Amino acid sequence: MAGVVKMPSQNDFARYRDDFPVLARPMNGQKLAYMDTASSAQKPRAVIDALREALDRDYANIHRGLYALSQTTTQKFEATRRKVADFIGASSENEIVFTRNTTEAINLVAQSWGRTNLKAGDEIIISGMEHHANIVPWQLLHDQIGIVLKIIPVLPNGTLDMDAFDGLLSDRTRFVSIVHVSNALGTINPVETIIRKAKAYNADILVLVDGSQSVTHMPVNVLGLGCDFFAFTGHKLYGPTGVGVLYGRAALLNAMPPYQGGGDMIETVSFAQTTYKPAPARFEAGTPAIAEVIALGAAIDYVAAIGMDNIAAHEGMLLASLVEQLETVPGLTFYGTGPDKAGIVSFTADWGHPSDIAMILDQCGVAVRTGHHCCMPLMQGFGVEGTVRASLGLYSNVDDIISLMNGVTKAHKLLGA
Missing domain, CATH: 3.40.640.10 (Type I PLP-dependent aspartate aminotransferase-like (Major domain))
Structure with a gap:
């Protein structure tokens, strides 16, 4: 019907992911789950x-x-x-x-x-x-x-x-x-x-x-x-x-x-x-x-x-799922829990240092950022040296969240014993 705009589906976003060549390469023998977009986003073929x-x-x-x-x-x-x-x-x-x-x-x-x-x-x-x-x-x-x-x-x-x-x-x-x-x-x-x-x-x-x-x-x-x-x-x-x-x-x-x-x-x-x-x-x-x-x-x-509104909606859905699943892991403390959030999750664990968690995630093919994120006064205010930060992009999907969860669960077993 004239005037009706079709919103992109999850299948559309799966296709958009295919536009990013680097996401097809493995990392440490595992399928890459790139969750460091807040630091620097990957590039689609159109940009390359x-x-x-x-x-x-x-x-x-x-x-x-x-x-x-x-x-x-x-x-x-x-x-x-x-x-x-x-x-x-x-x-x-x-x-x-x-x-x-x-x-x-x-x-x-x-x-x-x-x-x-x-x-x-x-x-x-x-x-x-x-x-x-x-x-x-x-x-x-x-x-x-x-x-x-x-x-x-x-x-x-x-x-x-x-x-x-x-x-x-x-x-x-x-x-x-x-x-x-x-x-x-x-x-x-x-x-x-x-x-x-x-x-x-x-x-x-x-x-x-x-x-x-x-x-x-x-x-x-x-x-x-x-x-x-x-x-x-x-x-x-x-x-x-x-x-x-x-x-x-x-x-x-x-x-x-x-x-x-x-x-x-x-x-x-x-x-x-x-x-x-x-x-x-x-x-x-x-x-x-x-x-x-x-x-x-x-x-x-x-x-x-693609439409920035559509990207926001896609990332918002993934963010809700990511937070819900991470909340099931014992011993995590989350930073930035207000009602208005973009696709970034920051946390620490009482059973492991952020760097140790990130190294285990790396072996699972998951790329996250750790440290103070160039926000040292903020981290000092929270009383921590740094956090694990997982950040989403338009190419993120449910498989990335599953990989992250598997990695965090593995880290908990290894570090929290």
């Missing part, structure tokens, strides 16, 4: 092919050459900028800056906007569950100009203490930088509420959202969120490494000074003075990751064709 083609067929430097190869590559590069803008709901492709990763995007904002607009005593609010990439850049700013860093506490269930957030807002608050989905816990933070409260307190407070995990697991619309900046990285979104994205409102980006200097970000250069292009070019000094940006465009095409 786009990367290869960008190097095989059309490679040339961009923005400078008048010859056909350069023009073709430039068009493909800039087409990705438009795809990114559409994917996250930005007003214009001119609000999309290509960086190396989320880390560089946050550092860009801290050093360009922060060094220009903040002074000693100004306050920045972050949360207790931030990745180091959203802690250290602000600590550097503290050391450089004396800004004050204030922390939203994390409750025992791995959610933010929103009452405490209200109390942190003050006349000195200038900026809030918050993770959308915790990479260590899977907690989906109420960023819309945080942004609304911050803007209601003072409309001049700016908000950056670290979307490294959210763009992988759910639809994102930056205009709907109301954020001023949004950052994510390509390799978690089934794209290549070495490319990330900073979204910033056009008026903010064009008022910010360059973060780095070099070729392709200038209008004119003399020994007396240099003038700069408008955003986004002013923040993209030097030759960028050309093939990687083009391949990121292929990754966005791939997930957009």
Whole structure:
């Protein structure tokens, strides 16, 4: 019937899994169950092919050459900028800056906007569950100009203490930088509420959202969120490494000074003075990751064709099953048990160290992550050195959960005796 959209079935997702060549290879003689997507997602053939083609067929430097190869590559590069803008709901492709990763995007904002607009005593609010990439850049700013860093506490269930957030807002608050989905816990933070409260307190407070995990697991619309900046990285979104994205409102980006200097970000250069292009070019000094940006465009095409709502539903079903089954294993403690979660499960066992559990899982063909997950303050708050983290992707399936459960059960027998 016209107007009816058919939702992908589990058979469809089984077919999507076949798009990822690495998942067909064994690990330690076992069928691979890749459950470390939160660290870095595997790549579909469409991305691999786009990367290869960008190097095989059309490679040339961009923005400078008048010859056909350069023009073709430039068009493909800039087409990705438009795809990114559409994917996250930005007003214009001119609000999309290509960086190396989320880390560089946050550092860009801290050093360009922060060094220009903040002074000693100004306050920045972050949360207790931030990745180091959203802690250290602000600590550097503290050391450089004396800004004050204030922390939203994390409750025992791995959610933010929103009452405490209200109390942190003050006349000195200038900026809030918050993770959308915790990479260590899977907690989906109420960023819309945080942004609304911050803007209601003072409309001049700016908000950056670290979307490294959210763009992988759910639809994102930056205009709907109301954020001023949004950052994510390509390799978690089934794209290549070495490319990330900073979204910033056009008026903010064009008022910010360059973060780095070099070729392709200038209008004119003399020994007396240099003038700069408008955003986004002013923040993209030097030759960028050309093939990687083009391949990121292929990754966005791939997930957009499946539908982020569909991916979220698929992962949500698997997450519920994974948690339900892990809860049957004696001695596990779970971190991040709030009601709003993406496809990440983090746990410890009273009968075994996370590293020992992960080594046994490795022998069972199961790839998980252990440690502090670049969230040392969060782990310290929970009183643990680290956790075992299993994270889902669009290619995850019930067989992965069975393999994980078999491995955890084996670890319990070996370590818990």
